[in-house]
Amino acid sequence: MVPELFIIYLFLFLFGASFGSFFNVCISRIPRGISLVTRASHCPVCGTNIKPWHNIPIISYLALRGKCHSCHTRINPHYFWVETVTAFLFMLLFWRFGETFNWLFFKYLIFFSALLIVFVIDLQHGIIPDVISLPLILLGIGSTFVPGNDVTFLSALTSGATGFGLFLLVGYAFEKLTGKEGMGGGDIKLIAAVGTFMGFAGLLFTVLFSSFSAVILMMLIRHQREKIFPYGPFIVVAAFVYEVFGNIIIARYLGLFGL
Numbered sequence: 001m002v003p004e005l006f007i008i009y010l011f012l013f014l015f016g017a018s019f020g021s022f023f024n025v026c027i028s029r030i031p032r033g034i035s036l037v038t039r040a041s042h043c044p045v046c047g048t049n050i051k052p053w054h055n056i057p058i059i060s061y062l063a064l065r066g067k068c069h070s071c072h073t074r075i076n077p078h079y080f081w082v083e084t085v086t087a088f089l090f091m092l093l094f095w096r097f098g099e100t101f102n103w104l105f106f107k108y109l110i111f112f113s114a115l116l117i118v119f120v121i122d123l124q125h126g127i128i129p130d131v132i133s134l135p136l137i138l139l140g141i142g143s144t145f146v147p148g149n150d151v152t153f154l155s156a157l158t159s160g161a162t163g164f165g166l167f168l169l170v171g172y173a174f175e176k177l178t179g180k181e182g183m184g185g186g187d188i189k190l191i192a193a194v195g196t197f198m199g200f201a202g203l204l205f206t207v208l209f210s211s212f213s214a215v216i217l218m219m220l221i222r223h224q225r226e227k228i229f230p231y232g233p234f235i236v237v238a239a240f241v242y243e244v245f246g247n248i249i250i251a252r253y254l255g256l257f258g259l
C-alpha cells in the first residue's frame with residue numbers, strides 16, 4: 001500500500017472511531033428522548049461525568065475493562081463495538097467507492113451511520129425512531145439532486161413507495177393470519193428509506209436477503225419461537241451487503257453463466 005493511502009485509511013479509522021463515539025450518545029439518548037447536547041457524557045448509574053481520558057474511542061473501554069471508573073458498573077458493550085464497527089465502516093466505504101472522496105462515499109457514510117444507530121436501538125429497544133427514519137426518507141429523495149448520484153429522482157420516489165407499500169401489505173397480511181404484529185411501523189419507514197437511497201435493485205435485494213436471513217435465524221432458534229426479535233437489523237445488514245459487496249456478488253453470479 002502506498003504511504004499516502006495508508007495515512008488516509010488511518011485517519012478514516014480514527015475519524016470513524018470518534019464518530020462512533022457520538023453515535024453511542026445517540027444510541028443511549030434517542031430512545032429515552034434525551035437531548036444529544038444538554039450535558040456532558042456521564043455514567044447513567046452513578047452520574048459521574050466521564051473524564052476526557054476515559055472517553056477515548058475504543059481504547060478507554062478496553063483500559064477500563066468495560067466498567068465505570070467510579071462505580072464499577074458494567075458499561076454496555078455497544079460503546080466498544082459501535083466505535084470499532086464505525087471505524088471499519090468508514091474505511092470499507094472508502095475502499096468500496098474507489099478510494100476517492102466522491103459524493104457516493106459521503107452519501108453512504110451518512111446512510112450507513114444512521115443505519116448502524118438504528119441497528120443497535122432496534123436490537124436493544126425493539127423500536128426504530130421516527131427522528132431517524134423519516135429524515136432518511138427525505139434525504140434519500142434530496143440526494144437525487146446532487147450530481148453523480150446513483151439513483152434518479154423518479155427511481156427514489158417509486159422505490160421508496162414500493163418498499164413502503166410492500167411492507168405495509170406484508171405486515172397487514174401477517175397480522176391477519178397470525179394475530180401477531182409482524183412488521184412494525186418502524187420497519188415500513190426504514191425500508192422506504194432504503195428505497196429512496198438505493199433504488200429498485202437495492203430495495204429488491206434488501207427485501208429478499210433480509211427476509212431470507214430472518215427466516216433462517218428463526219429456524220435456528222425455533223425453541224424460542226414465542227420470542228419476537230426485531231426485523232430492523234436484518235434490513236440494515238442486507239442493505240449494507242448489497243451496497244458494499246453487491247457489485248462483487250453480481251459479477252461472480254454473472255461469471256457463473258460466462259457473462
Ligand SMILES: [Zn+2]
Binds near residue numbers: 047
Ligand atoms: Zn458509574
